[in-house]
Structures are given as C-alpha cells and as structure tokens.
Amino acid sequence: MAHKIAxxxxxxxxxxLSIRDAIDQLCKPFDDEYWRKGDRERSYPTExxxxxxxxxxxxxxxxxxxxxxxxxxxxxxVVLEQLERNGCHAGAVRAGMYTMGSILRHGSEEQKNRFLPxxxxxxxxxxxxxxxxxxAGSDTxxxxxxxxxxxxxxxxxxxxxxxxxxxxxxxxLLLTRTTNREDAAKPSAGMTTFLVDLNEAQEKGWIVANxxxxxxxxxxxxxxxxxxxxxxxxxxxxxxxxxxxILSGMNAERILATSEYIGQGMHLLGRAxxxxxxxxxxxxxxxxxxxxxxxxxxxYAELEAASLMRWRAADMYAAGDNPRFEVNGAKLLASQAxxxxxxxAFDTFGGYAVAEEYGIERHFREAKLPSIAPxxxxxxxxxxxxxxxxxxxxx
Ligand SMILES: Cc1cc2nc3c(=O)[nH]c(=O)nc-3n(C[C@H](O)[C@H](O)[C@H](O)COP(=O)(O)OP(=O)(O)OC[C@H]3O[C@@H](n4cnc5c(N)ncnc54)[C@H](O)[C@@H]3O)c2cc1C
Numbered sequence: 478m479a480h481k482i483a484x485x486x487x488x489x490x491x492x493x494l495s496i497r498d499a500i501d502q503l504c505k506p507f508d509d510e511y512w513r514k515g516d517r518e519r520s521y522p523t524e525x526x527x528x529x530x531x532x533x534x535x536x537x538x539x540x541x542x543x544x545x546x547x548x549x550x551x552x553x554x555v556v557l558e559q560l561e562r563n564g565c566h567a568g569a570v571r572a573g574m575y576t577m578g579s580i581l582r583h584g585s586e587e588q589k590n591r592f593l594p595x596x597x598x599x600x601x602x603x604x605x606x607x608x609x610x611x612x613a614g615s616d617t618x619x620x621x622x623x624x625x626x627x628x629x630x631x632x633x634x635x636x637x638x639x640x641x642x643x644x645x646x647x648x649x650l651l652l653t654r655t656t657n658r659e660d661a662a663k664p665s666a667g668m669t670t671f672l673v674d675l676n677e678a679q680e681k682g683w684i685v686a687n688x689x690x691x692x693x694x695x696x697x698x699x700x701x702x703x704x705x706x707x708x709x710x711x712x713x714x715x716x717x718x719x720x721x722x723i724l725s726g727m728n729a730e731r732i733l734a735t736s737e738y739i740g741q742g743m744h745l746l747g748r749a750x751x752x753x754x755x756x757x758x759x760x761x762x763x764x765x766x767x768x769x770x771x772x773x774x775x776x777y778a779e780l781e782a783a784s785l786m787r788w789r790a791a792d793m794y795a796a797g798d799n800p801r802f803e804v805n806g807a808k809l810l811a812s813q814a815x816x817x818x819x820x821x822a823f824d825t826f827g828g829y830a831v832a833e834e835y836g837i838e839r840h841f842r843e844a845k846l847p848s849i850a851p852x853x854x855x856x857x858x859x860x861x862x863x864x865x866x867x868x869x870x871x872x
Contacts, residue, residue: 481562481744485784487784488788493552496555496556500555500560500563503532503534504559504560504564507524507525507563507565509564509836512565512566513834516693516839520694521569522569526573526645530599531599533546535573535574536596536597536599537553538578540581544593544594544597550729550732550794550795551795554733557733558739558740559740561737561740562747563744567740568737568843569695570604572604572730573603573604573642576650577592577593577596578729579650579713580592580672581593582725583713583714583721583725584713584714588713592672601647602646603650604642605640605641605645605646605649606723607622607651607652608620608652608723609638609639609640611636611699617665617720618668618720619658620652621635621636622636622653622654624654624671624707626709629709631653631655633683634705636699636701637700638699639697639699640686640697640698640699642696643698644696644698645696647676650670650713650723651672652669652670652719652720652723653668653669654668655668655716661717666717670712670719670722670723671707672711673705673707684703685700686698687699687700693846728790728799728801731804731807731808731851735787735790735804735807735811738811738815739780739811741843741844742780742819743777745815745837745844746821748822748836748837749818749822749825749826752825752826764825772820772825773822776817776818777818779813779814779817780811786806786807786810786811787811789803789807790803790807801864805857805860805861806857806861808857811847812847812848815847816845819840819845820841822837822841823837859871
C-alpha cells in the first residue's frame with residue numbers, strides 16, 4: 478500500500494474519524510492488483526460494492542425510519558473520499574447512495590414505504606439514472622424520450638446515452654418529457670420522472686442496453702426504450718415537475734463527487750511523494766528537484782482549498798439551504814485540482830507512469846472524466862457567470 482498523505486481532520490467529528498478507519502479496513506482486500514485486473518477486464522467491482530452494502534454504507538443516507546443509517550451528507554462524503562484515498566474507485570457506488578433522495582424528497586409516503594426499506598437492506602438496488610440523451614447533451618430541456626399516459630400506466634419511448642450501472646441495478650430513475658418543449662410553459666417544464674423496474678423492462682424488451690466501451694472502467698450504456706410500460710404509481714413527483722425532481726438531487730451528487738475527486742487526488746499525491754522520495758537519479762532523490770516538488774505541492778494546496786469549499790457546501794446543504802454556487806464551485810475546483818494532481822504524479826513517475834503495473838496511467842485516465850461528467854466544467858462556469866455573477870446569459 479502506498480504512502481498516504483496525512484488527511485486533514487478539519488471540521489470532522491470523532492465519529493467521522495472512525496468512519497475513515499472503518500473504510501480503511503474495508504478497502505484492505507481491494508488493492509492495486511484488484512483494480513488493475515478490473516480495469517483490464519472492464520469488470521464491475523462487485524466485491525467492493527457488496528462489502529459496502531453489507532456494512533450499511535450504501536444506505537447511510539436513508540433516514541433510520543426507513544431502515545437506513547440516517548447519516549449526514551458529510552458522513553457520506555467522508556466515506557467516498559476515504560475509498561478514493563485508498564486507491565478504490567468510488568464512482569461505482571456514488572449513485573447507489575444518493576439516487577434514492579428523489580424518492581425521499583418527492584415521493585409519496587406510500588412510495589417511500591414501498592421502496593426505501595428495500596433499498597436500505599440492499600435487496601433493491603437503485604444505482605442507475607437516465608437523464609442524458611444523444612441529441613440533448615448538456616441541455617437537458619431538449620430530451621426527447623416521451624411518456625404518454627394511458628389509463629393507469631405511461632407508455633415511454635425514446636433513448637438515453639451514458640446510462641451507467643444498468644447491469645447492476647434493479648431500478649432506474651428515468652427522466653422523460655410529457656409535454657413537448659415548445660408547448661411547455663418554460664423549457665424546464667413538461668418533464669416527468671419515473672422509477673422503472675429495470676429487470677422487468679429488460680426481460681420484456683422494453684429497454685435494451687448496449688454497453689459503451691470507454692477509456693475508464695465505468696460501465697455505461699446506450700439505452701433504447703420501446704413501448705416501456707410504467708405504472709402511474711411509479712411516477713415520482715407530479716407530472717410536468719420531473720426536472721425539479723432530478724435537479725434536487727444534484728447538490729448531493731456534486732458534494733459526493735467532489736469528495737471522490739479530493740480523495741483520488743490525495744491518493745495520487747501520496748503515490749507521487751513516496752516515489753519522489755525513493756527514486757534516485759543523478760545521485761539524489763528526484764523529489765529534491767523543485768521541478769518535481771512544486772507541482773505536487775501546488776496540487777496539494779488546490780485539493781485542500783477545494784475540500785474547504787466542499788465542507789462549506791455540505792454544511793449549507795445540511796442546514797437546508799440551496800448552495801448552488803458552493804456545490805458547483807467545489808466540483809469545478811476539485812476536478813481541476815485532481816487533474817493537476819494526476820499530471821504531477823504522471824510527471825513524477827516518468828516512464829513508469831505509462832506502465833500499467835504502476836497504476837498511475839489508470840488513475841490518469843480516470844482523473845480526466847470529472848471535467849466532463851456528471852456535469853461539464855463549462856456548464857458549471859456558465860452557471861456561476863449567469864446565476865451568481867449576473868452576467869448575460871450565453872444560452
Ligand atoms: C463515463 C460516463 C458516465 C456517465 N453516466 C451517466 C449516467 O449514469 N446518467 C446520465 O444521465 N448521464 C451520464 N453521463 C453523461 C454526462 O452527464 C454527460 O456526458 C455530460 O453531462 C456532458 O454531456 P455531453 O457528453 O452530451 O456533452 P455536450 O453537452 O455535447 O458538450 C460537449 C462539450 O461542449 C461544451 N459545451 C456545450 N454547451 C456549451 C455552452 N453553452 N458553453 C460552453 N461550453 C459548452 C461542454 O462543456 C463539453 O465540453 C455519463 C457520462 C460519462 C462520460
């Protein structure tokens with residue numbers, strides 16, 4: 478196991494410090510070789526995900542009245558950061574932790590009682606959400622997947638792209654249009670969200686998933702949706718209000734994603750610092766050269782700054798605020814700091830960075846994704862410019 482950069486304990490409770498220890502223990506079997514093999518075979522980290530379910534971390538955000546852990550978003554952030562600090566790939570589990578929030582915030586009491594206890598005990602996995610479409614991209618209001626009500630069910634047709642973990646989820650949260658964009662009161666109106674039984678939908682051929690091979694081991698798919706039947710009782714929130722249902726989950730998603738980026742960046746800097754101390758060239762450790770030291774130090778400062786922004790966002794979220802700027806700003810800064818950390822590690826390892834055995838090239842590939850998904854940094858910058866600074870809208 479590589480040297481770990483000391484973790485800042487800023488703002489963490491005793492309980493959160495013990496969460497870190499528990500995750501360190503959980504991660505022990507999932508070493509570099511585990512991830513290298515998974516990456517090579519593009520396999521799902523079933524063992525790690527199962528361990529997280531078994532120990533109750535996947536249901537920690539579900540209130541205890543529904544069988545979950547009733548933990549805070551900060552507790553969950555600690556879990557995801559620590560997984561990444563240990564070199565694990567937390568992207569496989571993030572959605573499985575927070576997607577249920579849509580049911581919690583917008584579902585009826587009947588829906589909460591029907592779904593949340595089963596999600597909490599791991600018998601029903603809700604790890605998938607389908608928002609992105611080929612012709613809409615970052616402009617979600619232009620999705621075309623359409624749901625038509627017929628009596629006590631909706632019939633859905635359309636397509637989705639980059640829909641992740643479909644093969645490892647029992648349910649999917651699906652965003653559709655129920656009114657054409659042109660006929661809606663505003664572009665974000667006229668959308669409706671459903672909870673869809675993926676097993677039934679795939680068995681009956683209503684949803685066909687075609688895996689997309691990507692540069693990282695992140696299982697994702699193109700979905701073709703044909704005459705999918707969804708009972709009305711599986712509509713989450715009111716008809717036409719689906720965009721709000723999805724949007725309300727984004728603050729949690731951004732805080733959790735940011736935490737992963739910080740953890741991954743710290744893991745890479747730990748690896749880089751250790752290697753820079755050990756590797757000798759020109760008769761001295763390469764870490765004596767400021768050309769090696771400074772990028773590592775710079776990225777460390779950036780990650781710590783992003784971490785502070787993340788905790789501020791998490792505190793505001795916990796207080797019931799809508800910290801749109803803080804969550805997006807934290808995601809922007811953390812994704813950039815991670816990319817800088819990955820570059821610093823890559824340069825430190827020199828030629829060995831590209832050798833699969835050292836694990837740096839895998840993290841390097843993974844470190845690029847956060848600038849585009851779950852939201853691209855350009856869209857984040859536009860949101861800050863328009864929404865926070867009052868600059869003219871560019872779209
Ligand atoms: C591995 C992976 C997993 C994913 N998993 C999921 C998932 O599970 N569910 C899901 O719904 N989605 C998922 N996504 C989709 C992801 O959220 C989108 O890729 C992302 O939102 C960007 O959309 P796009 O790829 O269509 O890019 P586009 O919207 O086509 O944008 C392309 C480029 O143009 C830039 N751009 C576009 N418009 C503007 C503008 N107005 N100003 C400045 N720049 C602009 C963007 O920043 C980007 O750099 C996943 C994506 C990936 C790669």
